[in-house]
Amino acid sequence: MIRYIRRAAAFCLLLLAALLVNAARVQVFEADELTGNSANRRNTIARYDQPRGNILVRTGGGDATATVTGSKDTGEQLAWERTYLHGPLYAPVTGYASQTYGTTLIENAEDGILSGTDSLLAPLPLWNDLTRGRQPGGNVVTTVRSAMQRAAYQGLAGRKGAVAALEPSTGKILALVSSPSYDPEQLSGTGSAVTDAWARLNASDSRPMLNRAIRQTYPPGSAFKIVTAAAALDAGVVDDPDEETDTPSPYVLPGTSTVLPNESSGCEKASLAEAIRVSCNTVMAHLGVEVGLHGMVEAAERFGFNDDGLRIPSGVAKSNFDTEMSDDQLAQSSIGQFDTTATPLQMAMVAAAVANDGEIAHPHLVDRTVKHDGDTVSQTSTRSYRRAMSPSAAVQLRRMMVDVVENGTGTNAAIDGVTVGGKTGTAQHGVDNTGAPYAWFISWAQSAGSATPEVAVAVVVEDAAADRADISGGGSAAPIARAVMEAALGQE
């Protein structure tokens, strides 16, 4: 019996040994896989176990910054919840950081810095991997200027629309506004209040969570004529902008019997400059056809159309210019109709290209990221995005755009003592154009003491009062653009 007892003991020992081996399997060999499982809440708990880093905007013209976010400890399992000081105003910049719905926009793109997991925050390389720890969240300093953001938001005054403003020479995004907006703080945390807010915001007809400045495209209408003009100048279709063109008015679209009318008078055989000043559809459509499909597609793509990879750091919706069209469609596309669509940011880039001698600096929203103690982690440098047109074409277009503001459809954007160039546009939307039309205004401004324009703006606003006339672009969108430019130039 002794022998059998020993064997039974060995068997029990084997059972315990199996447990040890299995413990090593789960706790050591498979640990990473289990820890990384998306259903494992520990990562989430650790993430919200410390205050999130903040997102800052620039105040005034200098280096002064102010935070637009905060964190509060709720004492719940996912303890620290995101707060926003001016939620609706900065929502298109910050996005939301929700325990329930994750993150968007900068909260998403810079999440590693804000939540403290980014390896750049660690004192030593691989530190976080070794300690499985996180550093205190770092801060993200944006390029946005609070005065401009506020001017744009107040200018839209709750109407559906968006504003994007750039510094032409650097690509810094100075304002990014979408209206109507929402307060991202409603989505912070967990529980029924959050899910109700989410459901309400998503069900709302006014779509407050849509970032109209970078995620929504609109037909740009006549504002697109700047692109067509640049294409015509660079393709040699137009040598002298003040020379008459052989455009009849009205203009019959090539290959069809459709007549393209003008909203303004004096467009017959008008020069390019005149056509931009009073926004002649006929001339610009005709020029687009003369440049040809290939030339127009290339020109549009040099401005950033058809690029679905633009990140600022969040992804920007693709602005569209069709690559396969008949001539009549090309004619319509060349005046920003048919399938041509653009984000407000894209149209701000068009204005910025004119302002920056034809070069588009890569648009970006994050100026730098810093550790919680202020040490810089990374700094965004200016880099070229694309060359949209030759410098000479840019010079000629600047003159034409100034003419629009001084003597044309954009007089509402004029600022005393400042050189302002602009272009109006009106775009129909909805089935059979039943929706309220969108009024566009793109512009740039250069104060007297400056060598180059300091700001380029694009404004789009849904304006029920707008008629088909391009004047509406100047009527409702131009004043907003002017307010934003004034804020940029410190003339608040």
Add this chain to the structure above:
Amino acid sequence: MTAPTVDSPPPPLRLPKRRGVELSLLVGAVLISVYGYAAVGLAHDDAVPPDVARYGGGLGLLALVAHLAVRFRAPYADPLLLPIAVLLNGLGLVLIYRLDLETPSDTAAPTQLIWSTLGVAFFIVVVLLLRDHRVLQRYAYLSVAAALVLMIVPIFFPAVNGARIWIRAGGFSFQPGEFAKILLAVFFAAYLAANRNALAYSGRTVWKLQLPTGRVLGPIVAIWLLSVGVLVLERDLGTSLLFFGLFVILLYVATGRLGWIAVGLLLAAVGAFVVGSVEPHVHSRVEDWLDPFATIDAGQGPSQLAQSLFAFAEGGMLGTGLGLGHSILIGFAAKSDFILATAGEELGLAGLTAVFMLYALMVARGYRAGLALRDPFGQLLAVGLASILALQVFVIAGGVMGLIPLTGMAMPFLAQGGSSVVTNWIIVALLIRLSDQARAPRPGGPETGVIAPIAEDEQ
């Protein structure tokens, strides 16, 4: 059988009693538990819990009283058994207290402390009153009858979490199946000690397998049916596995016939397969074991087993530290069936290894008593009780770590569960008594301090 008379002169050489060792180990066990208790408070509230002295004093008092009982009534008992039990129980209280901090509205540690006290009380009663384990042999059939009653009664009570293993009375619930373990071990040991030869050397031989006679086989089949019956009627996979494992081990030890193991495993496999495919509650446990993450893929969130594995994984080598883990995510059974996950997460593989080693030591000491005892009943009882501990640990620890399908069972001494704590204290008391008998100087025999080898075929 009667206890041997103690009139013989003291032998020249005696085994040391080792009571001093036991006492110092007990001090260590209590100190470790108190340290853990303080660590939980420091991690959770940045302060030592105000009642740490009460906790330490209470545990120390229990240990001391138990030690005194052993010192006076079982002076030759194995010195490791009691300290290990105290340490595991103290650690269990720490872990439960730690989980209570996450569920302030539903605390279990105070109740567990009361049960532990009751367990130690039973321990003392057994050590004091049971002067010779062989007395138990007389009650073999009474034991099995009582065990049957205890196991059948819960069938008339409502199921809890799919298993009918509870008796509820006046807000007080308890699992009679826990006590049945001891009673069955006593019965098996007595029955097999009496029928060893008949089982080993009788019956026809069929294809190299010697079958026992029907007269002997009858009770065995009855036990098998009982196990399966428990499984089907009470949906208690763990207890069924335990009974069966216990029976097969004891049968092997008593007869030495591997054929029994083969037959046992075959029967167990058939039973498990049939029940596993037919019974939905058991079937789902098997499914969950095969793919713990199925519910995640199905979008229903992690199952308890997945949550348990997450907890173990988070622990890694050294653990998060007491009070710093999130094993409460496991949910309702975190303090009972899944208590080991908290140990795994907060103490890591290192701490878990220590816990397993404590169990292994306890089991080894039980077996050691069995080896040293001279009477078959004592040998079988010691082996049976030690095996109960080993099987319990294996079944529940293997279950919560994904080694075998999960079965509801309490981790001895660690888990929340009054019946379990009391039962395991009684098991330790019996092992104390058995080891005392094994190590005590034998009157009349040549006492050399070395245990005389027992011939293999000594009957």
